[in-house]
Amino acid sequence: MKKITLLILIGFMINACSSDDNNNSSDYREYITKNSNVPAIHFMPEEVYAGTDALRPSVLKLKLITEEEFPCINYGISTTVFAKGNELIVRFDKIAEPGVCFTAIGPAISYINLPENTDKITFINRDKIDQYSIDINAQKIAITPIEKHFTTSLYNKTFRIPINSFAYLCGTNKNNTQIYNDFYALIKQNPDFTEFEFEGEGRIPYPETTSGNWVNHATRFFKYKDAQEFNKLAIILNNYSAENIEKNSGVSISIYGWNNIKFHSWIEN
DSSP states (O other): OHHHHHHHHHHHHHHHHHHHHHHHHHHTGGGOOTTOOOOOEEEEEEEEOSSTTOOSOOEEEEEEEEEEEESSTTOEEEEEEEEETTEEEEEEEEEEOOSSOOOSOEEEEEEEEOOTTOOEEEEEETTEEEEEEEEEOSSEEEEEEEEOSSEEESOSEEEOOOTTEEEEEEEEOTTOTHHHHHHHHHHHTOTTEEEEOOOSSSBOSSOSBOOSSSEEOBOEEEEESOHHHHHHHHHHHHHHHHHHOOTTSSOEEEEEETTSOEEETTSOO
16 A cells, blocks of 8 residues: 555655756747757857947846857858847757868857846747746846757856946066066056945956966956046057066056956057
8 A cells, every 4th residue: 555655655756856847848839940950059148239339338148158169260140039028048950060161179159138127038949948037137147947958058147347447458578567567567557546345246247367378467457437438548558658667568457447448568559
């Protein structure tokens, strides 16, 4: 009798689990297709500028990256995107081969718009459904998995780019590391600039160091009140570079503004 009761209870549990799965699939039946054929996906929120030289604030997007690498670095991911209230539904359709191959191995990458009012993301790949809750505010984006099978969130938390902020990046050789501190001191002299740090856990939206230099120094972050004071950094950097940095010396200084304005030591700004 005990064995029969135990079997009945196990049967109820299996049916309940199956019912939950079916209910989840049935909620998204109209979005599911059997033609989807996309490998495992990594994703992350990213603030993207409309163009290389677009002097305007960034737009929030979701970056999709395949775990698998392909023979051309410019493979894409075809998706169909739906909005259901504050829920963003992303159906993966296929890997998109480029018309012209950029011959380097890399993952397929695509971007989709991420509305600021989104509080849930659902990914659909054939009959697989992954879901995440997402909290978006002016300071940070937080992502929490609900159910996942083929997707991975690269960062649980991502900082937003603060308005009226900029990043100071500097890379040097081993024998002239003082350049990093010297130009940092010039920035600090301006009372309009306030240095700050991104506090707590999260991916920082600015580069955290330079890359490719003998010494890649840590990035410093500032906020400003007057845009004209920020723009003056272009002339200050031009003058400093002319007096202190030899061309092709392996030393680089960059200023990255929150609205995609950039100043570099190796060009006339």
